Amino acid sequence: MIEVIGFKKSFGTKQVHKGVTFDVKKGECLGLIGGSGTGKSVILRSLIGLEKPDSGKIIIDGVDITKMNERELLEIRKKVAYAFQNGALFDSMTVFENLAYPLREHFHLSEKEIKDRVHDQLADFGLEGNEFVYPGNLSGGMQKRVGLVRAMMMNPQVILYDEPTAGLDPFNTKKIQDLILRLKSRGVTSILVTHDMPTANAVCDKMAMLSQGRIEAQGNMAQLNQDERGAIAKFISGEEF
């Protein structure tokens, strides 16, 4: 479903990715870990064309998106959703309008259907009653959850989660794990960027670790759990490597 081959990207003189290669099969969930600033968010942003790699290929559903122009990318973005690290909500719109935005843009729904869908989703996340609040007045964790809900509104085939559980309480973390699992059981492919190992263990099929511009190590969960000397195990336990 997703294939990244030899992905390279620099900002100015700083080379962040020196050739990243990995793939995610349909219905799988890949956990992407790595130190802060190693370029995990940049990879996710590139997967929906918000950022263009300097070289390398990004193949989604059989097509290379690095050659697409902005108009062609709009179609990709209906299939692939990106849940921003900080929510990236529209601050001039209420929570309701934020969530209704993708529905109004891409579906022909009646006002009542939009209302019902938004309410259902909000209730699902324990966010009911906040419909008419502006994002600026929500807590960081709430903004993040609303952002996540907004990304899912279009029933995408692929979801890219950028640290969805960072800064959330255990109860909401559990809810997000359940959500990811639920979507996965529906066949949604996903990439989860996270530092939260319990969540990664709960939802991921495999893990990849980004370090110094490359995928330093990868493997499926069973392999990783056995290998206590590997780079990923060291990263998780906080050792230097």
Next chain:
Amino acid sequence: MNYFAIPLLAFLIETVTFIGGLGILSHHVFRETISGKTYWKLISEQIYQVGYRSLPLILITSGSIGMVMSLQFGLGLEKFGGKLYVPKLVAATFLREMGPMFTSLMLAARVGAGIASEIGSMVVTQQIDAIRALGTSPIKKIVIPRVAACLIVLPILATLSNIVGNFGGLIVGATELDLDPSFYYLKIMATASLEDYLSGFGKTFFFANFISLPACYFGLNVKNGAKEVGIATTKAVVVSSIMILIGDFFLSKVFWMIAKWV
């Protein structure tokens, strides 16, 4: 040597980048205007923001400028017994230059700054990225409504400015220059021509783009942080004011040439 050369070079590069960037932005705006759906609701919201909310500013400045012009022309011409020409002079200058020009400059300050800072902060808070990530186009959602609103609003505001400016002139004519208001009014009507009006009116369509496009450009090119939003805002106002002032000269020439032809 380097103290001058380096900033100069930086300035040149920046100018070339700006001209190129503005060209590309205009191209995108044009292409996306003629294809796909149009967000009428967003355009009307912007018309309210850009137009209706600028109304007090434009009316007050135009009124004062008209009054000052009438006073200065009146006192200056009185010595030569030319007071009777005040209505004609004020009307012609206002319709051709002052109305469109001051309206545009005021709008560049008020609206240009607003657009640049709003878009700039949307970039910083990743809202522009979010628009793209949700399968929509920031050009269509953000830029086109603002460009369209300026194009619709500026000619109307300039026309209102003409009316209020001349009215200001009339008041001062009556109170300070002892000109009979009905004489003043008839004089405007008799001397001001449609050509005067159209030459000013025509410019406003260019000025509207000189305001909205640079503001959108500088806003969209903010990379990070609140400081850059401030810089972008300043640049938007400065650059559009310069474009208006320089453009005005060339447009005036062009309109004179057209007037000669027809």
